[in-house]
Amino acid sequence: MSIQPAPADSSSEPADDVDAEALAAAMRVVPLGAGVLAGGAVALLVLGYLAVYLLVFLPRGTVG
Amino acid sequence: MRNADRLCLAHFWVAFSAFLAACVLGAWQMWVRSPLGAHIGTPGQYFMSVTAHGVSMAYVLTTFFIMGFGYFVAVTALNRPLPGLLWAWVAFWMAIAGVVLVVIPIGMGQATVLFTFYPPLTASVWFYIGLVMVVVASWIWCGLMFVAMWEWKRANPGKPVPLAMFGTVANALMWLWTTIGVAAELLFQVIPAALGLVQTIDVGLARTLFSWTLHAIVYFWLIPAYIAFYTIVPRAAGGRLYSDTMGRVTFILFLVYSLPVGMHHLLMDPEHGNGTKFIQTLLTAFVSIPTLLTIFTISASLEIAGRLRGGRGLFGWIGALPWERPTVLATGLGFVMLGFGGFGGLINMGYGMNAMVHNTSWVTAHFHLIFGGSVVIMYFAIAYEVWPRLTGRDHLSLGLLRLQLWLWFIGMVVMTFPWHWLGLQGQWRRVANFNYADPIIASWGPLVIVSFVGGLVLLASAFLFVRNLYVLHRAPSMAAIARPLYALAVHPPHRVPAALNGFGLWNVLVLVLMLSSFGYPIAQFLIAPSPGAMVHRVR
Amino acid sequence: MSEAHTDIHEPRILATELLWAFGVGILVAATLTMIVFTALTRGINPPSNVERIDPKTLHLSGEFAEHNLGTTVAPDGSVTVRAIATQFMFAPRCMAVPQGRRVTLRFSSPDVIHGLLITGTNVNTMVVPGFVSQVHTEFTSTGDLLMPCHEYCGLGHSEMWATVQVLPEQDFKPGPDGRVSCAQR
Numbered sequence: 001m002s003i004q005p006a007p008a009d010s011s012s013e014p015a016d017d018v019d020a021e022a023l024a025a026a027m028r029v030v031p032l033g034a035g036v037l038a039g040g041a042v043a044l045l046v047l048g049y050l051a052v053y054l055l056v057f058l059p060r061g062t063v064g
Numbered sequence: 065m066r067n068a069d070r071l072c073l074a075h076f077w078v079a080f081s082a083f084l085a086a087c088v089l090g091a092w093q094m095w096v097r098s099p100l101g102a103h104i105g106t107p108g109q110y111f112m113s114v115t116a117h118g119v120s121m122a123y124v125l126t127t128f129f130i131m132g133f134g135y136f137v138a139v140t141a142l143n144r145p146l147p148g149l150l151w152a153w154v155a156f157w158m159a160i161a162g163v164v165l166v167v168i169p170i171g172m173g174q175a176t177v178l179f180t181f182y183p184p185l186t187a188s189v190w191f192y193i194g195l196v197m198v199v200v201a202s203w204i205w206c207g208l209m210f211v212a213m214w215e216w217k218r219a220n221p222g223k224p225v226p227l228a229m230f231g232t233v234a235n236a237l238m239w240l241w242t243t244i245g246v247a248a249e250l251l252f253q254v255i256p257a258a259l260g261l262v263q264t265i266d267v268g269l270a271r272t273l274f275s276w277t278l279h280a281i282v283y284f285w286l287i288p289a290y291i292a293f294y295t296i297v298p299r300a301a302g303g304r305l306y307s308d309t310m311g312r313v314t315f316i317l318f319l320v321y322s323l324p325v326g327m328h329h330l331l332m333d334p335e336h337g338n339g340t341k342f343i344q345t346l347l348t349a350f351v352s353i354p355t356l357l358t359i360f361t362i363s364a365s366l367e368i369a370g371r372l373r374g375g376r377g378l379f380g381w382i383g384a385l386p387w388e389r390p391t392v393l394a395t396g397l398g399f400v401m402l403g404f405g406g407f408g409g410l411i412n413m414g415y416g417m418n419a420m421v422h423n424t425s426w427v428t429a430h431f432h433l434i435f436g437g438s439v440v441i442m443y444f445a446i447a448y449e450v451w452p453r454l455t456g457r458d459h460l461s462l463g464l465l466r467l468q469l470w471l472w473f474i475g476m477v478v479m480t481f482p483w484h485w486l487g488l489q490g491q492w493r494r495v496a497n498f499n500y501a502d503p504i505i506a507s508w509g510p511l512v513i514v515s516f517v518g519g520l521v522l523l524a525s526a527f528l529f530v531r532n533l534y535v536l537h538r539a540p541s542m543a544a545i546a547r548p549l550y551a552l553a554v555h556p557p558h559r560v561p562a563a564l565n566g567f568g569l570w571n572v573l574v575l576v577l578m579l580s581s582f583g584y585p586i587a588q589f590l591i592a593p594s595p596g597a598m599v600h601r602v603r
Numbered sequence: 604m605s606e607a608h609t610d611i612h613e614p615r616i617l618a619t620e621l622l623w624a625f626g627v628g629i630l631v632a633a634t635l636t637m638i639v640f641t642a643l644t645r646g647i648n649p650p651s652n653v654e655r656i657d658p659k660t661l662h663l664s665g666e667f668a669e670h671n672l673g674t675t676v677a678p679d680g681s682v683t684v685r686a687i688a689t690q691f692m693f694a695p696r697c698m699a700v701p702q703g704r705r706v707t708l709r710f711s712s713p714d715v716i717h718g719l720l721i722t723g724t725n726v727n728t729m730v731v732p733g734f735v736s737q738v739h740t741e742f743t744s745t746g747d748l749l750m751p752c753h754e755y756c757g758l759g760h761s762e763m764w765a766t767v768q769v770l771p772e773q774d775f776k777p778g779p780d781g782r783v784s785c786a787q788r
Contacts, residue, residue, distance in 0.1 A: 016552055018304060018372065026371035027554065027612050031306065031619050033370075033378050034363035039626070041403055042356065046630060049410055053637075056488065057420050063725040064646040064739045107758040178755050182716045184732065185757065264659075267716065267733050307616050331649045332718065332727055334734040338651045345638065349631050356627040361620065415638045416647040419727040423718050423753035490722030492753035496761040504722065504749055555613040595657040597732035600715050602757070 068139050068146050069454050074156060075132025076447065078163075079125045080530055086120035087526040089113045094479075094519040099500050099509040110496035111176045118179030119170065121436075124163055126285045127198060129443055131155070131205045133288050134232050136450055138212040141228040141295075141550060144219075147211045151204055159201035165194030176602050178494070180278075181254070183270045184597040189258035192250050199243050206236040217566075224560040227311045228295040228550060234315040235287040237567055238280055241323050241574055245276025257599045264596025268335035269589035275326040276582060283322035283351075285435060289442035290314065293362045293395065296449060298551035300391035303369025308553035310361045312564040317354040320573050324581035325351055331418040335594065340585055345415040347581060355406060359399065366395070368554070390465040394445035397473040398438040404477075405434030408484065426487025429480040436522075437476040444469060444529055449549065457539040465532055471525035479518025482511040650728040650738045658732035661713040662687065666735075673784065674699050676777040684708045688717035688730040688752060691759030697766045697785035701775040702745050710736045718754035721767050729754060742769045 093113050095101040139146050146152065168190065169175040175187035213225055213233045225233075253270050256262045294311040298304055305311065328344045330336055370381025387393050408430035411417050421427060448465055452458045459465060483491075486508055498505050498512075563569050641647050661667045667687055673695045674684045682701060687694045688710055700706050710719065710730045717730040723744075728736040752763035768785045777783050 016299065016548070022372050023304065023368070023554070026368050029371060030367045031360070031364035033381050034360060034367045035619070035623065036378055037382070038360045038363045038623070041359065042627070042630065045403065045407055045410070048407055049634070052411060053414075053417060057417050057725065059743075060420065060723065060725045061741050061743050062645050062647055063419050063650070064648045107761060111755070111758060176758070182755070184715050267731050271731065307620055309617065310620050333729045334650060334731055334736040335653060336651065337653045338648050341649050341651060342642070346635060349635055352631065353624070353627060357620070357624060360623045415649065416641060419649060419725045422720070422727045424720065490720060490749065492720060492751045494755040494760060498761070502749070554616060594655055594733040595659070597658045598714065
């Protein structure tokens, strides 16, 4: 098999096997989990940044 | 049409061969500079290796992989034959010739200037000519990407360009804009110096021109990984892309904001003032936004997949994901590395904090983790996805693919985390051998050894990766791959605004931003050149 | 799948993305504000004096002539350290600085690009031929610090470093010419 172009249709990919009802049910909750996960990760990032800034960088003296 | 298979495979094999060779060199370098290899190798050998390693990873692996993947996307996402196939092969062979011209002087010790080739250190002119040829070949690729998208739009008026191609063309545009800097530096400054036409060189101008290229080039490397996140990963996980619109916005933000920020690599340089440096920090903060948007959108897309598979509760969807699939595993591991790598990057870009880490092992740790880690692991995932489609053979078992990905992740963490710490202790970069008799340096020894062990794990992973691809060429031919590659969005768009379907407006914005950020910093050298430094040949 | 079914999702999807983008934007703005604040109140800046000098005649006369290198205390009490970075050494190889006082460090290069940092401090700068690099700082604790060249400058780069001796106030005694040398150990 090689990468053959398929006949063009209304969407550029054939339909997937995702069930419409299941997707609608999932979409009632999404993106709550993602929001918490990504938000938590970013919060840790910010805390880490502040920690390095206050505890490592500033004690080493001002530079200008 | 079958030729496009060979075109893609040719590019990928060159990329991955250079990658494997560079991994061997990298492991050797780590051994030599650790206490274990303290009396092995000369500085000449070490820095020759560093030059070869950097050139292979930063210029060969990346450019060839991205060109190959771009051709693949142009055919499969647009469902049409590649326009200008002959030109694509011309570009390929030009790039190969360029690589040969680069490698020979390096091997002869006449180009030991590292992949950043900071003038006034000056190598053999063939080294630079080779680099120019690789860049020009990539410009041909850019042209073909534009033509492919333009022809598709003409044949499909009013329809949204498939997201994978939109991202590819955004990347090609960004590459054209960013290579102007290094091309100008090479053509007007470095090559004349290497030819002996000039005896001095304006170093302030050279560094500024190089910095023009230096940041957006890493986004050039990164965007294919993001194309995979948006257009391949959701389908591989069995779900949908949360938002096609955000995908387009992300690629546009990268195009616009990765270009004018190159001078944040010059925060410690004396040739630019506070005002320029503060603006650079400001703009660099903006370029963090597309990544922050991406982690949300892709997490949401994975959440859809997880919930469709029965995951419940706030985090149950994570466990429910099909982690046995290499693409999903690579994404998870890649996101973890992206988090830590991004953290390092935020510290680097700090107007004040850069002083704490510049040119220390922290920087080495950062770019190995973010590029070698999160980006390259997605290159592996892409390769594992497209190889069956290119060769007509499927992977016999996924276990060795997963093992390879895990080894890469573990090796990268073990190698780079100690480097972050060592950088904060003041360990500096590009050292052939440390004086372990000095007490400060001696205290670093154990962590350097730990880091070296990580490098060995990476080397094993690199060999396994190449093996996993090679065996597909030997496997028995199988039936056509059933699973489609590209993801659908939750709401597949039928129309998108012109601003999200093309780049006319964004090119104007790029021009404005480039003039605002680089205009004066470069013009100052043209109006009043800085005192020239003597050209310094490395022979 | 019907279009209407998927249509109801899209506005909500965009709303959540905007909410996330807004939150992220606040974080970015807050971090930048903090940077501006510390820059203004504590004078924390990257080294940025933009001062040109001819590398080809650097060492012959003027500020960076050999007899003028090292630590000098001016009549008004200000402490200035001058050093040259060259392939493959710093001149002088040892610099004495006082603890707890503002010190100005000035560097230049007659040949290729070098760079330096001082371990345990935030002193860090590139040394670019054609320019003078200047850093102001205050050394908080006494002891011997390492000042390596941290940018590749050729094959001898690995052996290029200097020592910075941070002396307590009572040991930091300038001679009649205002010069201070490293204590012999």
